[in-house]
Amino acid sequence: MEVIYYLVPVALVILVIAVGIFFWAVKSGQYDDMEGPAHRILMDDEELPPAESPESDRDRPQP
Secondary structure (H helix, E strand, C coil): CCCHHHHHHHHHHHHHHHHHHHHHHHHCCCCCCCCHHHHHCCCCCCCCCCCCCHHHHHHCCCC
16 A cells, blocks of 8 residues: 555656656647648649630631
């Protein structure tokens, strides 16, 4: 039963260290999304109408 008097403070110290490391990692940018913007450009939901080039105007018959 006496061992619990040692284990609870040790567990709390480990918890404080783990939380400190987590906040340090967030602050230093370890969780920044580096690939998201690169993939977002490939997933365009809007369909744009086809652009007409000036070359295609020359091929059309004139009225």
